[in-house]
Amino acid sequence: MARVTGALLTELPGTALRVVRVGGTVLGYALVFGPGALGARMRRRPWKRAGTCLSGLLTSLGPSYIKIGQLLSTRRDLLPARVCTELGRLTDATPPPRRALLESAVRAAYGDRKWPFAEFGWTPVATGSIATVHVAVTLDGRQVAVKVRRPGIGKVMRRDFRLTALAMGAMQRLPQLKSMPFKVMHAQVGGAILRQLDFDAERTALGSLHANLREFPWIRIPAPLLDLCTEDVLVMEYVEGLACTAPEQFSATARRAAARRVMSAVYEMLFVDGLVHCDLHPGNLYIQDDGALVILDAGFVIKLSERVRASFGDFFINMAMGNGPLCAEIIIESAASIAEGCDLGGFRAELAALVTESAGVRSSEFSLAKFAGRLFDIQRRFGLYPVPEFAFPLLSLLVVEGIVQGLDPKLDFQAEAMPILRRRNMPRVALGS
Template identity: 80%
Template sequence: MAQAAGFLTELPGTVLRVARVGGTVFGYAVVYGPAALAARLRRRPWRGAGACLSSLLTSLGPSYIKIGQLLSTRRDLLPEQVCTQLGRLADATPAPRRKLLEGVLHRAYQDQPWPFAEFEPTPVATGSIATIHRAVTLDGRPVAVKVRRPGIGRVMRRDFQLTGMAMGALQRLPRLRSMPLKMMHAQVGGAILHQLDFTAEREALGHLRANLREFAWVRIPAPLPELCSEDVLVMEYVEGLARRAPKTLSADARKAAARRVMSTVYEMLFVDGLVHCDLHPGNLYVNSDGSLVVLDAGFVIKLSEPVRASFADFFINMALGNGPLCAEIIIESAASIAEGCDLDGFRASLTELVSESTGTRSREFNLAKFAGRLFDLQRRFGLYPVPEFAFPLLSLLVVEGIVQGLDPELDFQAEAMPVLRRRNMPRTSITS
């Protein structure tokens, strides 16, 4: 009875959301459909596909924006030009009305005294899921208060159901039956919904601080558990943050920062399997002395041990130029393999790609292009990786531009080797 009552309560909102999403998609189909159809009839790619999809996802809201951001890494499933457009999606939206913000805070602290001596209602940062506010606790500590947008959970969960239905329908199409669309939706969509869980984010902050405690040059704000709730996350406020252009730093600071960024990411990725997928310049700050500040653990993913180990194996063998073993790792870890796949052809093509990429420096090695060629091979031969591989790839793609701006001579692969050798025992030969 309770479940039925809950379903009936949610039904009107779900119907309205379906109507809005359906209406928006229909409107885009009417406006852009003729151009897409004309390109198909001419058997040419539609150049406006990426911009159209990016605009559509932005109109549909935060769930779809974040799906687009993740899909931008899936060059095994989407054309390069579409992925490029999706990679430019931004999720900043206007702050909610002050009355709604006050309602969230009132519910969070209704069973205890108001814990802040000062609270700035105007946010210092806004996002699609939450806003960030500066405050001072009663004992004088400056803190950052992350407040979840009211109602955003219901909207994103409804969107998750809708996209699940769409993936199920697409999976029935003959050309898409071999693609792991349902699995991808479950893992990618689940990761997006995971960002609503402020308790998990608070724990992720603690894990990141513990796992990187040996790195004195990385600062991660400490959460204040006693002031946190389901809708509010309170952490120490980091003063003096500024986005510094690389040219404003000394040469030594730039080189130190580049290596520290890669060491931090590699430690998280290859050792802990705790991947920060959102280290853009708004969440990763470089100080004038080359030290780092890492913020916002909302999009931190814990990789399963098989995926962490496989990714580490692949990366170290890529650095060593062992293309045949790289191919075997991808084949073994694939979510699905098309019937009649030419595995020997895939092995030969990947071996050639790895050979071309081994030992290149940052200026010469472009991770996005390497990933694009890798995924193109997988798509062409019909090998589809587990969706979890999107997360470490996203982490590396996000920081690549930052590192290249700091030190274009940095050797990405050489920087990874000490971490891989110190903490992992990867396969480095093919066994029969």
């Protein structure tokens, strides 16, 4: 806490202005929506507008808070399902910076180096809260995609990170909240958000994804052009013909093949490599006419610790096999914190019942989102909180579930994972059982 406070003091003027803006926005929302929330609480009823209000507030606060909201939408162990649903609708699409700012930022990124582009499209082809993407042509005639970090966004997000660290530290001191792992969650979730500012890390992640998935010839990941990348600009191969294609434009056979390819790629990341792309929405995952998958934007790629990778794999395979008791033990052993007086026996019984019930349904009726929601609800009620890092594998699966269900509603998520799970070392499950 002292280090965070010291960092705030060194940037006092900018931080003070940010505090005023954030505080003013929060106060405005409190004045508008506070009476309704208070009335619902007095009537002991859920406030139906909680999710909408929180989503609007985070959008008004800016990119740091939008990213936090997107991640919190997966934490149904901490928040009610209706709130998570609203947060899941958050989008980070914002208007692009003025051309003058963009051009100044890109030219400054190359400094005294020779300008490397024969042509540069200053109108972005994609716009996010952290960066914009442009099409350019290099001096030697190669068409490339250029990702440009928004000018000044780094300072804003780092200040927000320090402010939220202070807020979560204060919340941790409240008696009714002391069992919740706010500090750990902030360090890991906030750290994942800040890493999206690091184009060096993204360039490395692109290279690692290339290497890890090279055995799949039907996966295409644009390679970075190392000699043209800078701290603020990421230059990659340009992939032709990308378009958000509706599933109905493919044949039934092609849709089924594409669905299995998507899941094979995601499961390889989760259970074998431990390097997980957590943002495979339709803007970052494309299916080409020849059936190839194109994966873009490695800004939100997380390296799982070996402990989390192994625990998540063990949980998933035992869930598929209907081994509820072992699933419960894995969750308990990997928990970040367990509330004082937690009824572990009751938790084991409820989780075992959920796993048994889910293992018995037909593949077309299994919903990962519903399963995760019920799992998180059980954890919240018993006061057993998983490590925040556990949210990233689930986030990856939940993001792609909608795409896969649109391609092949009958795909068996659990069965598709088994061949990959069997290839890794799993000492905690009897595969022959």
